[in-house]
Amino acid sequence: MKGRIKRLFEFISKENKNVDCVLISRTTLPDINFFYFSNLKGGLFNGSFLILYPDGKSIIITSTMEQEAAEKSKGDSEVYVFSTKEERINLLKENIKGENIGLSFSSVSYFEAEKLKEISGCNLVDISKEISFTRAIKEKSEIENIKIASEITSKTFSQIPDMLREGITEKELCLKIEFELRKNGAEALAYDPIAAFGPNSSLPHYESSDSILRKGDFILLDFGGKYNRYCSDMTRTFFYKELNKKQKNIYETVLNAQLLGIDELKPGAVAKNVHNAVAKYIDATEFKEKFIHSLGHGVGLETHDSLGLNSDSEYIIEENMVFTVEPGIYLPGFGGVRIEDIIVIKKKKPKILTTYSKDILVI
Numbered sequence: 001m002k003g004r005i006k007r008l009f010e011f012i013s014k015e016n017k018n019v020d021c022v023l024i025s026r027t028t029l030p031d032i033n034f035f036y037f038s039n040l041k042g043g044l045f046n047g048s049f050l051i052l053y054p055d056g057k058s059i060i061i062t063s064t065m066e067q068e069a070a071e072k073s074k075g076d077s078e079v080y081v082f083s084t085k086e087e088r089i090n091l092l093k094e095n096i097k098g099e100n101i102g103l104s105f106s107s108v109s110y111f112e113a114e115k116l117k118e119i120s121g122c123n124l125v126d127i128s129k130e131i132s133f134t135r136a137i138k139e140k141s142e143i144e145n146i147k148i149a150s151e152i153t154s155k156t157f158s159q160i161p162d163m164l165r166e167g168i169t170e171k172e173l174c175l176k177i178e179f180e181l182r183k184n185g186a187e188a189l190a191y192d193p194i195a196a197f198g199p200n201s202s203l204p205h206y207e208s209s210d211s212i213l214r215k216g217d218f219i220l221l222d223f224g225g226k227y228n229r230y231c232s233d234m235t236r237t238f239f240y241k242e243l244n245k246k247q248k249n250i251y252e253t254v255l256n257a258q259l260l261g262i263d264e265l266k267p268g269a270v271a272k273n274v275h276n277a278v279a280k281y282i283d284a285t286e287f288k289e290k291f292i293h294s295l296g297h298g299v300g301l302e303t304h305d306s307l308g309l310n311s312d313s314e315y316i317i318e319e320n321m322v323f324t325v326e327p328g329i330y331l332p333g334f335g336g337v338r339i340e341d342i343i344v345i346k347k348k349k350p351k352i353l354t355t356y357s358k359d360i361l362v363i
């Protein structure tokens with residue numbers, strides 16, 4: 001993982017931060033950065049530490065319980081093993097170099113940060129932004145994992161027409177989706193699936209209930225599988241048995257907005273301009289101010305990975321960043337439409353990893 005570690009320190013020095021080493025503590029909160037910078041497999045590694053140095057070297061401090069797993073997947077890291085709490089703290093003190101420790105403030109609890117400060121006697125420097133930028137640009141192997149997770153998810157979307165029947169509840173459909181995702185090769189779900197029927201679809205983060213499917217309903221489905229720890233995240237909106245003019249109009253507006261967003265996501269673009277272009281497009285239609293969330297977000301080891309795509313996003317889009325593009329229109333009491341794909345930024349045309357059709361579908 002030397003390349004990733006060096007890239008992180010490049011971002012840190014670009015920001016003129018004084019950091020002697022970076023500490024990732026897999027303690028009170030399960031910090032996924034631990035796996036990003038170590039690539040460890042086959043264990044939970046709770047209570048372990050990872051220390052990163054500016055020359056790209058890294059060490060893993062773990063317990064005897066996880067020693068075997070650590071030795072097997074350590075890559076170019078060194079492994080130190082403790083069997084008592086005292087040894088754990090001593091190993092940490094011995095391996096922290098310098099006075100200033102970089103720590104991702106957004107991934108540790110206040111409790112843990114206070115403890116680390118006390119043990120080390122060092123200054124803690126927030127490097128959460130630099131970690132976000134490091135993780136935002138994906139390596140080939142990461143894109144491959146997101147691609148496979150997205151293929152599994154797309155395949156499950158293609159099975160939806162066979163899962164539906166009049167009277168099925170949202171919860172029952174979620175269970176079927178979960179079963180098929182795993183059968184299609186997902187190691188886990190990226191998040192709890194969302195199935196929203198009829199007017200329920202106007203809530204973007206709806207929690208599926210016992211509502212039943214009726215003729216003329218919107219069917220908004222948002223789900224994703226995981227592969228090698230990498231997430232997919234995809235949304236489609238279908239219509240059950242019939243479709244009225246207003247529903248069709250909403251759908252077509254969202255689809256055009258989504259295609260516009262994909263088109264605007266090019267290397268060199270300022271991220272917020274992409275969001276704003278899509279919001280402006282929707283606001284010029286009869287659905288003004290009905291697009292009520294951000295255009296998308298990064299995807300990777302987390303469903304909502306590092307950088308967002310919203311009106312505050314000041315950074316520049318770069319090649320090999322991976323984003324969702326997911327505009328929506330939501331009319332309370334009536335329903336909503338969202339269409340979401342995962343795309344990889346490429347020099348010319350972006351690559352779309354979620355492949356299931358976006359043609360209007362009445363099932």
Ligand SMILES: [Mn+2]
Binds near residue numbers: 324
């Ligand atoms: Mn999403």
